[in-house]
Structures are given as C-alpha cells and as structure tokens.
Amino acid sequence: MHEMSIALEVCRMAEERLGTAGACGLVAVGVEVGTDAGVEPGSLAFCLEALLAEPPFAGAKPCIVRHPGDVLRLSYLEVADAGPDD
Amino acid sequence: MPVRTIDVRERVMARNDEIAARVRARLLAAGVPAFNLVSSPGAGKTLLLERTLAALGSELRIAVVTGDVQTQNDADRLARHTDRLVQAVVTHGACHLDARQVDTALEAIDLAATDLLFIENVGNLVCPAGWDLGEHAKIVLFSVTEGEDKPSKYPNMFRAARWAVFTKMDLLPHVPFSVERAAALAREVNPALEFLTTSAMRDEGLEDWFGFLRVQTRQRWFAA
Numbered sequence: 001m002h003e004m005s006i007a008l009e010v011c012r013m014a015e016e017r018l019g020t021a022g023a024c025g026l027v028a029v030g031v032e033v034g035t036d037a038g039v040e041p042g043s044l045a046f047c048l049e050a051l052l053a054e055p056p057f058a059g060a061k062p063c064i065v066r067h068p069g070d071v072l073r074l075s076y077l078e079v080a081d082a083g084p085d086d
Numbered sequence: 087m088p089v090r091t092i093d094v095r096e097r098v099m100a101r102n103d104e105i106a107a108r109v110r111a112r113l114l115a116a117g118v119p120a121f122n123l124v125s126s127p128g129a130g131k132t133l134l135l136e137r138t139l140a141a142l143g144s145e146l147r148i149a150v151v152t153g154d155v156q157t158q159n160d161a162d163r164l165a166r167h168t169d170r171l172v173q174a175v176v177t178h179g180a181c182h183l184d185a186r187q188v189d190t191a192l193e194a195i196d197l198a199a200t201d202l203l204f205i206e207n208v209g210n211l212v213c214p215a216g217w218d219l220g221e222h223a224k225i226v227l228f229s230v231t232e233g234e235d236k237p238s239k240y241p242n243m244f245r246a247a248r249w250a251v252f253t254k255m256d257l258l259p260h261v262p263f264s265v266e267r268a269a270a271l272a273r274e275v276n277p278a279l280e281f282l283t284t285s286a287m288r289d290e291g292l293e294d295w296f297g298f299l300r301v302q303t304r305q306r307w308f309a310a
Contacts, residue, residue, distance in 0.1 A: 002181055002213035009098050017092060027089050031098070038216050038242045072099065077092040 006039060006072070007047035013074050015056060023079035026052070026060040030075035033064055037072040102217060106185035109192065109220025116197035118149075119302050120205060122219050124243060125227035126236070127209030130253035132160045133286040134227065134295070135204060139167035142296055146303055147199055151175060151191045152206040153183040160206060171195070182213035185220055202303050211240040223248035228272075230254050230263040237272035244275045249282065251295065256285040 014029055029048065033041050041064045048062035065075065097103070113120050123131045132152075139148060151173040152160045161174030173191040175183060188205060195203070205221055207214045215224075226247035228236060231254055237244040244250070250272055252265055265283065272279050282298060284291035 002216070005180055005182070005184070005213070006098055009101070013094070013096065013098070013101075017094060021092055023090075023092075024087075036242075038212065071097075073097045074094045076094055078089055079092055080087045080089050082087070 002038075003040060003043040004047045007044060007051050010048060010074055011051045011057070014060075014077055017077060018056070018079065021077075021079055022081075024082045025080040026057050026077060027080050028061045028063050028078035030063045030065065030077070032067050032071050032073050032075045034067050034069040034071040036068075036070040038070075039072060041066060099216070099218070102185045105189050106218035106220040109185055109189050110222070112192065112197065113203065113220065113222070116200065118197050118200050118203050119305065120203040120219075120221045121302075122205045122207055122214070122221035122224045123227060124207045124211070124214045124224050124247065125209060125253075126211050126229070126232060129209065129227040129229040129232070130286055131206050131209070131227055132163055134251070134253065134284065135164055135206060136167050137286045137289070137292055138204075138296070138299065139164060141292065142299065143168050146201040146299070148202045148204065149173075149195045149197075149200045150204045150206065151183075151188060151195075153177055153187070153208045155179060155181070155208055164206075177208060181208055181210045182217050183207050183219055184217050188219045202299060211236065211243045215240070215243040215246045225249045225251060227251050227253050228268065230258050230265070230268075231261055232263075234263055234268040235271055237268070237275050241275040244272050244279065247276065247279060249280050249298075252281065252283040254285060254287070255283050255290055256288040 033039050045062050045064050052060040125131050150164055153175045154160055155177050158174035161172045164172045175187045175191055205219055224247040228250050269281055282295055284295055
C-alpha cells in the first residue's frame with residue numbers, strides 16, 4: 001500500500017539520521033503531510049506506528065502535521081541522548 | 087534521559103526523485119523517450135503494448151519494463167511479441183513502481199540500441215501518480231468500462247499524465263459511458279491533457295496511437 005511505502009521511506013531516513021546523530025534512541029518522528037499530497041494521514045500514522053514499534057526504533061511516536069499544498073516531508077526527529085550516568 | 091530535536095525538513099520523496107533524475111538523464115543522453123503507462127487494473131495496458139510490439143517491433147527498437155504486484159504474467163505475454171528482453175519487476179505487495187526499480191531494470195537494457203521505452207506500471211490510479219520513475223511522461227489509460235468520473239475521483243493521476251488513451255472503445259455501445267463527458271472531467275483537472283481513443287481488441291484507433299509513438303520517437307527527447 002502507498003502509505004506503507006512512504007512509512008518505510010520515513011523510517012529509512014530516520015534510521016540514517018539516527019546513525020549520524022549519536023543518539024541512543026528515537027522518541028518521535030514529525031512528518032508534514034499536505035492536503036494535496038495524495039496521502040491519507042491516518043493511514044500513514046497507522047503504518048508508522050507499526051514500523052516504529054520495532055527495533056531499532058523501540059516505540060517512537062509518529063506526529064503527523066497537516067499543511068495546505070502537496071508537501072510531504074520528514075520534518076523533525078526527537079531523539080534521546082544518553083544521560084551522564086548512562 | 088535528555089531529549090533533543092533534530093530539524094530534518096527533507097522531502098520523503100527526495101531519494102526516489104534523485105534516482106529518477108538520474109534515470110531521466112540516462113534516457114535523455116541516449117535519446118530514448120520513456121512513457122510510464124498507468125491505469126486502473128484491467129484497463130488494457132498489456133494488450134495495448136502487445137499490439138504495439140507486434141505492429142512496431144520491426145520498425146522501432148522497443149524496450150519494456152513491467153511492474154506487477156505478483157507474477158510476471160504481463161512480461162511473459164509481451165515477450166511473445168518481441169525478441170528483446172522484457173524486464174519484469176515484481177513488487178511483492180507494493181502498489182507502484184519506484185525509481186530504484188526502474189534504475190535497476192535499465193541495467194539489463196541496451197539503451198544505445200533502443201528507440202522507445204515503455205514502463206508498464208502496477209494497475210492503480212492512486213499511488214503511481216506520486217512516484218517519478220524518470221519517465222518523460224505518464225500516459226493514463228482510461229477504459230470505457232470504468233466510470234466517467236474517474237478523473238474527478240483520482241485527480242492526481244490525471245493531473246500527472248500528459249496524455250490519456252481511452253481503451254476498449256469497441257465496448258462503448260454496451261456501456262453507459264460518454265467519452266465527451268469523461269474527457270471534459272479530465273480536462274477540469276488537467277486542461278493540457280490530450281486524448282487518443284483505441285480498441286486494441288478490434289484494432290481501432292491503433293494507427294493514431296502508432297503515429298503518436300512514431301512522432302514521439304522521432305523527437306528523441308534529446309537533452310537541451
């Protein structure tokens with residue numbers, strides 16, 4: 001399905017950045033979805049929830065933000081850094 | 087555990103579009119026009135390509151990449167009409183082809199010995215609209231057995247297409263379908279859309295289609 005392909009690509013992008021950010025975990029994934037992007041936000045969130053529940057993401061939450069137009073982009077990542085005692 | 091935000095702001099399609107641009111550059115360098123055929127399942131993409139290969143195969147060196155969710159039945163059908171390799175891409179569940187798959191498929195195609203490339207996409211009027219494959223244009227097939235209002239229901243696809251081909255015109259007397267109304271609805275979402283009408287089963291309108299392809303092939307789509 002279309003949204004699953006997009007969710008897989010979002011996860012690939014997130015994993016790529018996690019590797020370079022030196023973070024120890026992913027907390028949230030922000031995705032902007034335009035009203036004309038041809039993507040159903042609820043379905044995309046559902047697919048992301050399923051994928052983000054698995055390693056290496058360990059339960060990160062998707063956060064879909066609607067915009068006018070056809071934008072479809074990975075907006076931000078919330079990542080957890082290891083604390084000083086970790 | 088401290089949490090911080092990494093600003094990304096990167097288009098989800100960025101990687102696909104980067105590969106698509108590479109595919110398009112290769113095709114332009116070789117002077118090969120590439121058409122991405124899109125439609126609902128069962129609109130007649132494969133039959134139109136079968137007729138095209140049979141009629142033009144000795145005149146034009148035509149390469150084909152087919153995409154299907156499962157099976158390579160379409161590629162097998164087309165292979166009966168050409169000596170050239172028909173590249174089958176089985177998407178294993180994905181509802182569209184992506185640029186990476188086309189890029190890989192092109193590795194087995196000698197573009198220097200090719201005049202025209204068809205990419206037969208997965209039958210689906212939603213998802214293939216959003217994926218650039220590096221083609222020069224999308225051609226949407228629209229069979230008269232479908233609803234006239236398909237362009238209103240699937241505007242992104244009709245907006246993304248450069249040409250629309252009405253198919254199964256031989257069935258027109260038997261179905262409640264107005265070509266004029268369907269074309270008008272399509273032009274509402276894409277005023278630049280141009281139309282051809284065909285019946286591959288009855289060999290109607292195919293000379294216009296072949297003529298269209300000859301013209302497109304002569305243009306060669308050379309890089310500016």
